[in-house]
Amino acid sequence: MLDVQALPLPYFLLRVRVAAMEPAEPGQFVMVAGANRPEPYLRRAFSVYDQEAAADGSLVISLLGKVIGRGTEALAACLPGERIPVLGPLGRGFHSVASRISGYDGSGSGRAALVAGGIGSAGLGLLAQALARAGRSFDFFYGGRSAEDLVEAETFRRLSERTGGRLVKTTEDGSAGERGLITVPLKAGLRAGAGYTTVCTCGPHGLMAAVAGIAAASGVVGEAATETPMGCGYGACLGCAVTLKNGGYALCCRQGPVFRLDEVAW
Amino acid sequence: MSGDAARRSSPDLSTRVGPLRLQNPILTASGTFGYGLEFADRADLHRLGGLVTKGLSLEPLAGNPPVRIAETRGGMLNSIGLQNIGVDRFLSDVLPGLKDLPPKVIVNLFGYAQDEYVRLAERVDPYEGVAAVELNVSCPNVSKGGIEFGHDPEILAGLVRRVRSATGKPIVVKLSPNVTSPQDLGRAAKDGGADILSAVNTFVGMAIDTATMRPVLSTVRGGLSGPAIKPLALRIVFDVAREVDLPVIGIGGIETVDDVLEFLLAGASAVQVGTALFRDPRTAERLVDGLRERLRTGGIPSVDSLIGAAARPE
Ligand SMILES: Cc1cc2nc3c(=O)[nH]c(=O)nc-3n(C[C@H](O)[C@H](O)[C@H](O)COP(=O)(O)OP(=O)(O)OC[C@H]3O[C@@H](n4cnc5c(N)ncnc54)[C@H](O)[C@@H]3O)c2cc1C
Ligand SMILES: Cc1cc2nc3c(=O)[nH]c(=O)nc-3n(C[C@H](O)[C@H](O)[C@H](O)COP(=O)(O)O)c2cc1C
Ligand code: FES
Numbered sequence: 090m091l092d093v094q095a096l097p098l099p100y101f102l103l104r105v106r107v108a109a110m111e112p113a114e115p116g117q118f119v120m121v122a123g124a125n126r127p128e129p130y131l132r133r134a135f136s137v138y139d140q141e142a143a144a145d146g147s148l149v150i151s152l153l154g155k156v157i158g159r160g161t162e163a164l165a166a167c168l169p170g171e172r173i174p175v176l177g178p179l180g181r182g183f184h185s186v187a188s189r190i191s192g193y194d195g196s197g198s199g200r201a202a203l204v205a206g207g208i209g210s211a212g213l214g215l216l217a218q219a220l221a222r223a224g225r226s227f228d229f230f231y232g233g234r235s236a237e238d239l240v241e242a243e244t245f246r247r248l249s250e251r252t253g254g255r256l257v258k259t260t261e262d263g264s265a266g267e268r269g270l271i272t273v274p275l276k277a278g279l280r281a282g283a284g285y286t287t288v289c290t291c292g293p294h295g296l297m298a299a300v301a302g303i304a305a306a307s308g309v310v311g312e313a314a315t316e317t318p319m320g321c322g323y324g325a326c327l328g329c330a331v332t333l334k335n336g337g338y339a340l341c342c343r344q345g346p347v348f349r350l351d352e353v354a355w
Numbered sequence: 356m357s358g359d360a361a362r363r364s365s366p367d368l369s370t371r372v373g374p375l376r377l378q379n380p381i382l383t384a385s386g387t388f389g390y391g392l393e394f395a396d397r398a399d400l401h402r403l404g405g406l407v408t409k410g411l412s413l414e415p416l417a418g419n420p421p422v423r424i425a426e427t428r429g430g431m432l433n434s435i436g437l438q439n440i441g442v443d444r445f446l447s448d449v450l451p452g453l454k455d456l457p458p459k460v461i462v463n464l465f466g467y468a469q470d471e472y473v474r475l476a477e478r479v480d481p482y483e484g485v486a487a488v489e490l491n492v493s494c495p496n497v498s499k500g501g502i503e504f505g506h507d508p509e510i511l512a513g514l515v516r517r518v519r520s521a522t523g524k525p526i527v528v529k530l531s532p533n534v535t536s537p538q539d540l541g542r543a544a545k546d547g548g549a550d551i552l553s554a555v556n557t558f559v560g561m562a563i564d565t566a567t568m569r570p571v572l573s574t575v576r577g578g579l580s581g582p583a584i585k586p587l588a589l590r591i592v593f594d595v596a597r598e599v600d601l602p603v604i605g606i607g608g609i610e611t612v613d614d615v616l617e618f619l620l621a622g623a624s625a626v627q628v629g630t631a632l633f634r635d636p637r638t639a640e641r642l643v644d645g646l647r648e649r650l651r652t653g654g655i656p657s658v659d660s661l662i663g664a665a666a667r668p669e
Contacts, residue, residue, distance in 0.1 A: 127582075128428065130431065131431060174635065317421060318422060318424050321632070324393060324394070325389055325632060325633060325636070326386075327389075327438050329423075330420070338417055338418060
């Protein structure tokens with residue numbers, strides 16, 4: 090643990106040095122817990138929000154969190170210098186759609202819409218960076234209850250503007266951006282022919298379900314970084330089932346957390 | 356041997372559990388480590404005493420709808436619904452990769468009718484890589500009005516007898532803790548021809564989401580596991596080991612070397628580690644190292660000398 094940055098409550102940013110970890114792909118996650126804590130019993134899944142290779146070959150990862158319950162309280166209470174368990178990188182990130190159509194690997198064409206609800210922005214951090222690096226244009230739609238929830242707005246403004254795109258904000262109380270839900274400008278953008286060929290989203294279930302509906306109606310493909318309760322994060326407990334449209338189940342931690350918008354039974 | 360001499364020599368971790376010989380007494384519990392192989396990059400399988408597969412049925416099963424797990428104080432509830440790839444795929448795709456590893460492979464089997472257990476046992480019987488079968492008898496017997504096989508001594512004895520005639524493999528019967536007197540069921544399993552008992556499976560429990568005012572799990576009830584159940588499981592292992600003349604494998608909330616020692620002292624000849632693997636996939640191998648170290652520093656020459664020590668008169 091390198092440092093804990095207290096962002097406006099209830100948000101926090103942890104920087105952790107991990108000795109032997111492969112860099113994460115956009116959308117991948119780690120399982121973490123507070124230092125030396127028997128409780129809560131299970132580790133928590135956290136998206137790798139940012140990462141950089143250190144000079145000594147280790148990797149420094151950043152985790153963007155929101156205090157909700159016991160697990161995130163324990164993490165936010167960590168002190169610099171403490172050792173915390175980290176398992177990862179885990180799962181499959183933004184892969185099929187993002188790389189094929191609006192590719193951060195530089196092979197695609199068209200523009201991307203990234204849609205984050207509150208702390209869901211953590212799941213889109215590496216993707217936004219990868220798109221910016223590949224010179225793929227994207228707009229970042231950032232919705233929250235109020236201004237504090239758009240905790241990393243400046244980062245996403247910078248990254249999207251670098252690609253010729255822009256940051257679009259909405260809040261339910263109107264304290265930042267337009268008042269209302271982020272799906273409103275997303276829908277308008279799609280209708281106005283903003284040239285999106287891909288939508289990638291991470292946030293509350295209701296938001297991702299709405300984005301899936303909007304994307305389908307507009308004939309745009311996309312992916313969502315989903316969330317379920319997780320026992321282990323590495324495929325051992327089979328507890329993280331996501332129901333698919335074909336009636337089957339997929340493991341969020343192994344086949345996900347990123348799924349195609351049109352394959353999940355929202 | 357004096358303490359000093361024991362310290363110099365490496366303690367003997369090997370243990371005999373009925374007809375099974377294990378390189379050490381630490382196994383992974385059914386349903387908590389998949390089929391083993393898929394985690395070869397996250398854990399050192401070679402160092403385990405044994406590996407119990409996820410419960411296998413005749414046909415693959417998709418499992419229960421979400422929500423399947425709920426964290427509790429000191430553990431978790433699960434209602435996975437016995438999702439598995441089916442016995443045939445296990446035998447053709449997984450077993451070949453496991454059979455030459457040092458840990459003994461124990462195949463966990465379940466069904467909803469006696470016949471299904473029998474056919475499963477027949478199916479695995481020819482495979483040399485299968486060291487034993489473990490019967491998960493915490494399943495409703497559909498033809499007997501849904502009472503669990505493991506809740507009625509007569510039904511259980513009858514089931515084990517039929518499986519006995521279907522396989523020459525050692526039979527482990529995994530006891531349910533959700534009965535008044537698990538030792539009675541243990542005795543019934545022995546009468547039916549079981550070689551080994553394992554105890555315990557999960558305790559039935561539930562959790563309610565106070566925000567939605569609804570049960571958390573899609574199935575309402577689920578199985579409680581983890582450190583929260585350890586004292587309950589330990590009591591059952593103690594009673595079963597004393598009252599039934601069969602070797603016992605202890606299961607329930609094991610996470611530390613002290614937990615392992617407690618179960619051995621209560622009468623278990625080996626232990627299975629389950630939920631603790633979710634926190635750390637290396638828990639089981641860590642326990643192997645820790646146990647060896649504890650025996651060394653304590654001057655204890657072998658695992659054998661610990662088994663049941665707490666049950667012996669002073
Ligand atoms: C793949 C994946 C990636 C994730 N990435 C991040 C991340 O980058 N940053 C981050 O902060 N979190 C992330 N999460 C969520 C995180 O793992 C925890 O579930 C969440 O932070 C709550 O944990 P807790 O222990 O604080 O709350 P708990 O004590 O587990 O829950 C307290 C209460 O809040 C409810 N609850 C649980 N999760 C949520 C939620 N998301 N919103 C509202 N209520 C909830 C629970 O039902 C419970 O009633 C991710 C989850 C997954 C599956
Ligand atoms: C997610 C999960 C899945 C399980 N699946 C099975 C199973 O398929 N068959 C079985 O006999 N026991 C199953 N169990 C029970 C465990 O093998 C073990 O008996 C129980 O969890 C208690 O041990 P623990 O506290 O160390 O986890 C499962 C337990 C968990 C937590
Ligand atoms: S969280 Fe355990 S299998 Fe996915």
